[in-house]
Amino acid sequence: MSENAILEVDGKRYEFPVLRGTENEIAIDLKTLRSVTNGIITLDPGYKNTGACKSAITFLDGEKGILRYRGYSIESLAEKSNFLEVAYLVIFGELPTAAQFKKFDDDIKAHSLLNEEMKNIINGFPKVAHPMGMLSSLTSALTAFNPITVNVHSEKDLYNAIVKLLAKFPVLAAWAHSVNQGTPLNYADNSLDYVSNIMQMMFEIPTTKYVINPIAVKALDQLLILHEDHEQNCSTSTVRIVGSSEAGLFASISAGVSALWGRLHGGANQAVIEMLEAIQKDGGDVDKFILKAKDPNDPFRLMGFGHRVYKNFDPRAKIIKAAADELLAELNINDPALKIAKHLEEVALKDEYFVSRKLYPNVDFYSGIIYKALGIPSEMFTVMFAIGRLPGWIAQWKEMRLGGEPIGRPRQLYVGHTERDFKAIETRK
Numbered sequence: 001m002s003e004n005a006i007l008e009v010d011g012k013r014y015e016f017p018v019l020r021g022t023e024n025e026i027a028i029d030l031k032t033l034r035s036v037t038n039g040i041i042t043l044d045p046g047y048k049n050t051g052a053c054k055s056a057i058t059f060l061d062g063e064k065g066i067l068r069y070r071g072y073s074i075e076s077l078a079e080k081s082n083f084l085e086v087a088y089l090v091i092f093g094e095l096p097t098a099a100q101f102k103k104f105d106d107d108i109k110a111h112s113l114l115n116e117e118m119k120n121i122i123n124g125f126p127k128v129a130h131p132m133g134m135l136s137s138l139t140s141a142l143t144a145f146n147p148i149t150v151n152v153h154s155e156k157d158l159y160n161a162i163v164k165l166l167a168k169f170p171v172l173a174a175w176a177h178s179v180n181q182g183t184p185l186n187y188a189d190n191s192l193d194y195v196s197n198i199m200q201m202m203f204e205i206p207t208t209k210y211v212i213n214p215i216a217v218k219a220l221d222q223l224l225i226l227h228e229d230h231e232q233n234c235s236t237s238t239v240r241i242v243g244s245s246e247a248g249l250f251a252s253i254s255a256g257v258s259a260l261w262g263r264l265h266g267g268a269n270q271a272v273i274e275m276l277e278a279i280q281k282d283g284g285d286v287d288k289f290i291l292k293a294k295d296p297n298d299p300f301r302l303m304g305f306g307h308r309v310y311k312n313f314d315p316r317a318k319i320i321k322a323a324a325d326e327l328l329a330e331l332n333i334n335d336p337a338l339k340i341a342k343h344l345e346e347v348a349l350k351d352e353y354f355v356s357r358k359l360y361p362n363v364d365f366y367s368g369i370i371y372k373a374l375g376i377p378s379e380m381f382t383v384m385f386a387i388g389r390l391p392g393w394i395a396q397w398k399e400m401r402l403g404g405e406p407i408g409r410p411r412q413l414y415v416g417h418t419e420r421d422f423k424a425i426e427t428r429k
Contacts, residue, residue: 009040023059027051034411041411052237053405057090057395058229065312069229070094078319083224084108084194087391090228091162091398104163105194111167112188112197115145119185122175131176131383132261138172140254149248152401161249162394169253169390170194173383174201180379195221198387203375215330219323219370220384226316226363227385229392231309235259235266236389236396241408243397256393257386266382266389272304272368273378276337276344284336286343294353304365305348306358316363321345324366327373341369 003018005028014037017029034041044050059068067074069090077086081095088096088104096104121141125134142165150161167188175185186201196212199220204210230236238259243252260266279289292300307314328338345361348354371381 007037009037012037021054023061041413043413047237052232052408053240053400054403055232055396055399056093057392057399058231060231060309062307062309063311065310065315067230067315074226074315075319078222078225081225082193082195083221083228083388086225086228087166090391091395107159107163108167108194109188109190111164112171112190114168114171118145118172122179122185125176125179127179127182129176129179130261131173131180131380132257132266132386134176134179135173135383135386136254136257136261138176139169139257140251142168142250143248146250149246152398158398162398165249165253165394166390170198170387171201173380173387174198176383177202177377177380180377193217195224199374202380213330215327216374219320219327220374222323223320223367223370224384224388226320227367227388227392229389229395233265234262236393239393239397240400240405243400244405244408246401246407249394249397252397253390253393256389260386260389261382266385268303268364269368269371269385270378270381272341272365273337273372273381275303276340276368279340280336284340286340286347290344290347290351302344302348302359304368305354305361307362310362311358313358313360314362317361317366320363320366320370321361324369324373327370331373333373335372338369338372341365 004015005018007014007016014033016033019027019029021027030042042050057070059071060066069077069086070093072089072095077089081089084105085096085101088101118138118141122134122138125137146161146164151157171188178185183205186204188197189200192200192212196217199212199217200210232240235256239252239256242255243249247255263271279286282288289300289302292298293302345365348359348361354360367385368378368381371384372378376384
């Protein structure tokens, strides 16, 4: 039996279908709203109550603290899988067989070299350029070396574009880091796994062999898994809406990088470290800043606590907290900022003010701690987030294009002047 929602405006009644997702989520289908009501629209700033698409990639229940990729819980994937295997799942819909995974891994490695002319572009950036700006520009520049538009209806062409991007994106990220550090540009080492390769490209210098720590790799691998997709957030929606114009994969992902750059989105983990360093510089009195956070008249806010979507504990934070604890114990780092972080965490998990408001440490809090422990500078934090989110962006772009979604075109409620007469410049006051 079909369900309908009834809307009454100016004494007229309109009926719209009610749709249910596979997890029993409910949506009112308003795609005919303007046509049947002669121009009425909904107003939803920030699209907090608007579903822009149907998607089979990620299920998120913020009230219950649930996150699943393609039906698999984030807990099981983080424990039993690895970043590249989960990337295959997110992009293609199923976990790969051993043969499929080997081919996927081999194909990515086969495309890891960048055209040498890319160096002309990256050498044009000053050392002080932000790595996210470089990454967005360099990702867009890939279109110059792959000028033919991807035929999304060719399984082979689409697959090749996907593995090329997965192969080259971390190289571009590492090169952006090298520009900031003033170190040589490293190439991928095809004897290493995907995540170990990222660390090698970022940290190896010609004078010293970089020794890969398996616990560090495990922590980074888990962190990247947790970031692979997160439903229709700002950057993902950007990728989909740019791609809806039939812009190519590389251009659409470049737009996603730019959206992620914002402090309210991917920049949150950098803000956590900046907060910790500010507390340290002030003398390290955590209790003082806890009181400031509780004071409604004080503009100070604790970064990395609470979440816009999760009204309970962020399930990703539970996983990465254990990885952070293991990493800090393994590396035995004596960093005052990290000690402040542990103190803040202990207080927030016990203090009634934070517990009652469910202001638990979120994934950004722990990811900042892990990146800092790994020696990754704060300006690179969002770049690492982008590497993790890349498979999700690809999957969402692919789903949108193959689903034949129309070009994105939000409406507006006009609140400006009504029609006015033009006045000659000499008569204006």
